[in-house]
Amino acid sequence: MARLLRLIAALLVGLSDAAFGQTSxxxxxxxxxxVGMIAITVLGGVAEPVARFVGQKLGAAVEPVMxxxxxxYLQSFGKGEWDIAIGPRVLAPADKADSTANLWAISLVYVAAPGMEFPDIASVDKTGVKIGTILGAPSDRVLTREIKAAEIVRIPLSPTIAADAADLLRSGKANVFGADSGVGYPAAEALTGAKVVPGAFGTVLVAAALPKGRSPAAQALLATLVDEAKQTGVVQKAIDAKNLKGVNVVTK
Structure with a gap:
């Protein structure tokens, strides 16, 4: 069965069985x-099943590098710590990696503290408003670039980040918390009276990447396998298994 799967993948990418083995x-x-990944549910939690799928098609044992x-994750590029990475496209430097097409998209949302009213995304960026976010995350990058009047309060990513975000809102150190939906919705659920502000202030696109310098055949093979992971429902099943809101498979 494993050899059959490898043969099918070889045919899809236009390689002979022997060439497929060499490229694998x-x-x-x-x-x-x-497989390099970031250890949060909306990223690594979805990426792991995708990695297992790719590993199966290559006939390789998968070793997560979280x-x-x-x-x-950003600093790992160029250091030879992983064979492929699956994470935010914006964190994959073009001079150090070649990325595939996007796999899934994650909405960036605001969670308002209890008693705070923000009718829409635009109403958040006001003088006196404090916006919490995750230090160094794609949400931090978007907010740093776009926010003009509000103050940004950054906290480090941790295994309990949703609870940390809720605590920040509860303490009054932030009026809203801006993060990926995988953190935002659980944070809102963890704090009575908190609610997600309508709309999204950005989108994180997730892709797989190879270290720079891999052959065109290797790039084509990985691209084919991650596309197959989308087309066969592997990515959607991974999203559904984690019950993630605001996360969608990229179809184009």
């Missing part, structure tokens, strides 16, 4: 596929 080895040396925060 280029992607996953020694039959092991190290990074505790976006900055650590």
């Amino acid at each position: 080895t280029e992607i996953a040396p020694g039959g092991k596929l190290r 990074y505790p925060n976006p900055e650590a």
